[in-house]
Amino acid sequence: MIFFEVAILFFICVTFLMILWMFINLTIKKVRDGRYKKLKNMADILIRNAIFLEQTEEIKLIPITARTAKMLSNDNFRSILTQELLSAKKNISGTAAVNLENLYNQLNLDKYAVKRLRSRRWHIKAKAIQELGIMGQKTHLNKIYRSTNNKNDLVRMEAQTTIVKLYGFEGLRFLDVVSYQISEWQQIKLLQELSRLAPDNFSGIEKWLNSTNMSVIVFALKLVRNYHRFELYDRITELLNHPNEVIRLEAIYTLEKIYTNETSKVLIDKYPLETLKNQKAIVKALQDVGYDDDIPVLIQFLGQDENELKRLIVRTIANINPEGLTEVENLPQSNQYPLDQIIKQIKGELI
Amino acid sequence: MTWQSILVDMLTYVFLAYSIVLLSLYVFIGLYSIGEIKKYLFKNSFTDYRALASATQAPGISILAPAYNEGANVIENVRSLLSIHYNNLEVIIINDGSKDDSLEKLIAAYDLYKSDFFVNEQVATKPVRGVYKSRARKYRKLIVVDKVNGGKADALNVGINISQKDYIVCIDVDCILEQDALLKLAKPFLENTDKRVIATGGVIRIANGCTIEDGMLVKINLPNSFLPRMQTLEYIRAFLLGRMAWSRLNGLLLISGAFGAFDKEIAVKCGGYDHNTVGEDMELVVRMRRYMEELKQPYIVSFIPDPLCWTEAPASFKILGRQRNRWARGTIETLRMHKVMFFNPKYRLLGMLSYPYWFFFEYLAPIIEFVGMSCFIILALFGLTNWYFFFCLLALVFSFGIMYSIFAILMEVLTYNQYNRYRDILKLIGTALMEPFIFHPFVVWSSIKGNIDLYQKKNSWGEMTRQGLSTPKKPNS
DSSP states (O other): OHHHHHHHHHHHHHHHHHHHHHHHHHHHHHHHHHHHHHHHHHHHHHHHHHHHOOOOSSOOSOOOOHHHHHHTTOHHHHHHHHHHHHHHHHHOOTHHHHHHHHHHHHTTHHHHHHHHHTOSSHHHHHHHHHHHHHTTOGGGHHHHHHGGGOSSHHHHHHHHHHHHHHHGGGGGGGGGTOOSOOOHHHHHHHHHHHHTSOOOOOSOHHHHHTOSSHHHHHHHHHHHHHTTOGGGHHHHHHHTTOSOHHHHHHHHHHHHHSOOTTHHHHHHHHGGGSOHHHHHHHHHHHHHHOOGGGHHHHHHHTSSSOHHHHHHHHHHHHHHOTTHHHHHHTSGGGGSTTHHHHHHHHHHHHO | OOHHHHHHHHHHHHHHHHHHHHHHHHHHHHHHHHHHHHHHHHHHHTOOTHHHHHOTTSOOEEEEEEESSOTTTHHHHHHHHHTOOOSSEEEEEEEESOSSSHHHHHHHHHTEEEEOOOOOOSSOOSOEEEEEEESSGGGTTEEEEEEOOOOHHHHHHHHHHHOOSSEEEEEOTTOEEOTTHHHHHHHHHHHOSSSEEEEEEEEEEEOTTSEEETTEEEEOOOOSSHHHHHHHHHHIIIIIIIIHHHHHHTOOOOOOTTEEEEEHHHHHHTTSOOTTOSOHHHHHHHHHHHHHHHHTOOEEEEEEEEEEEEEOOOOSHHHHHHHHHHHHHHHHHHHHHTGGGTTOGGGHHIIIIIHHHIIIIIIHHHHHHHHHHHHHHHHHHTTOOOHHHHHHHHHHHHHHHHHHHHHHHHHHHHTTOOSOSHHHHHHHHHHHHHTTTTHHHHHHHHHHHHHHHHHTTOOOOOOOOOOOOOOOOOOOO
8 A cells, every 4th residue: 555655655756846837837838038138139230230331441340339349248138139130131131141141240149059069959950050051151161061960860961051051053962972862851941041042053953963962863853853954864764764763764754854755755665664653744734835646655555454543634635735624524434424424524623 | 455445445446557558658648748838839830831931833722611500700701711722722611401592692792604514423311402512703702502411411512522622622611710710730641751641630729719800810818708718728738738749649549620721632532521430530531541551551640839720619508518428429339440450460550559549438338437436435425435545546547637627738839829908818727727616527527428329219409509709890980
């Protein structure tokens, strides 16, 4: 019975301790919130002054009050100021953004970020990398570049994004050496960073298309189609024979964007050898790259059982040439389910 | 020793052993969830979801929202869904043979016309009467399907057949979504490079008492009524601790039917929702997992601790009883359908841990509790009860239950801190203290009734009357 009594007493004590912890935490949060508002106000004034400062030859430095300068030794204030600077920098561009970078440099805030860069805790390190990237701190390139192949996925992702943010297309050279897979999410982030830059005839893409890292090939294919690298057309058609299904799929999407007169024939030749998913992608691509001559072949493709594919084929025929639908209607099975309903839907879409 | 005393001792030690294993598992779940929540919060603190909202490479998502007799709020609910900022999206409302004027209201409000739409019947369903699209370009993402009544699972299957995107998000039409809910739910599908994410779920919170205007959550409040407040605590405990721990183990068997995302290809290959069970949400997740295990393909069922979806909780014992009765039947039906996995090493963690846990501690727990209490009462009537032992065991279980609830509240305060007033926390603590005496016995009893109903082959959904969440606007002074 002593077991019960001890256990019950233990549970009750733990319960009371947790309740105490809860209320202490809430109180600390409330006090901190009040202080936070005050410090945030100070930081906002400083940032506002920096944003609206018109720099001349004589005035290079952003005026800082003695009180603010003194407050910089306060960790809380520095952290709030950095946060506010980062969120302001994310939302503005031009001279105001340069002013914010200048303020960051003037206050030596990078020094603290570099210190955090050495942290063993991944989230502190990743956040420091992000901070340096947003504030355009190119001087720390080596330290950040080393993290582009870090074993922690979040540190690695932030380092890769930051390198691209700071060096644009040139920053993509990490793709030469990255041994970890680049997730779809990371690819979206990298492409978004690149979309902010003027298109550049960057080099290295041929090498990436031959990478042993599958995700690097996928990303390179996305670059080819986003930046219309027509000179790589032959290499992309070669990738239609790649053993990896995803790479073949991306190659189909890419050919849709950099097509030639021959593309539809190349895709149609590959169609019988492909998986259902890639067959759908080929048929979809033919909406843009197909010709009237491809319609009879597409009609032949209707002789399979996948209804979704059938719908796509009929839609593609109608997109290539609406007259092609008449040929579909002349088929003996055009009055039967599902083709009769598919034809009705596609006709409705044409109106 | 008489045979009676041997029997009493045996019973007592069986119940004690069961309680100790159960409590130990709860301790493990509570502690194990901490790491996962911390990791998520750190990761989330520097994630910019805006990148996904406008990205052309963002995965296509179809929102499937079945509606049955939702005429009172359907226009507002659909408006709320259409306001979600996501590039590659379609919103499919499935009118499941409503007897009210839901469809007419939708046609009028969104300028709908009946279109010739080929419904690709990948999953067998009740007949579709019509597919409606809007003439207005601003509502081009909207598709309304009118079908013969067949229940929620059947309506969702129609949605799957209509959907043209790669991922489906199944929601209750009256749920209130956070603005970035869809982005957060979509991200796990894009993050993993070595395993396929087949489903994702998020935290559901109780919206009773919150301020809701034009289908948007304006202010979070702790429910004033007793039962919704009990459920608020229950949801915090289940979602923040339970599901996070199971997600970390990759052993999650349930994604709430109120809000969850699925890889459509896998869902279709598995045959979609099963309309022979009232626990269609759990059953689909279990079937998808089983499918992946049998194919020996690496996969994940992911879970997000962010509160993404707010729903109205039953506010009366009658409706709550029906809900819990249905949940119990759904659990049993799902476990029965997949009994082949029980301690089957072929299904690895799913067969050796997740399924047995659900069997012993979700399905059997209320039965054992009920039988245990009944036994003690019978023994007491015969004067065979050791009252001191009985009360010690009861106090042990109750004090643990209260401690576990307080731990859940603490985790809420340390993480999302949505009920951040001292008064609210005190109310939650009070709720935790009362729960074992009022709410928990009722839930156990409803579950027992669910077992009995299933035995008697009563398989109705149970009408879920809702009061509505919209806060009446104050007249201008």
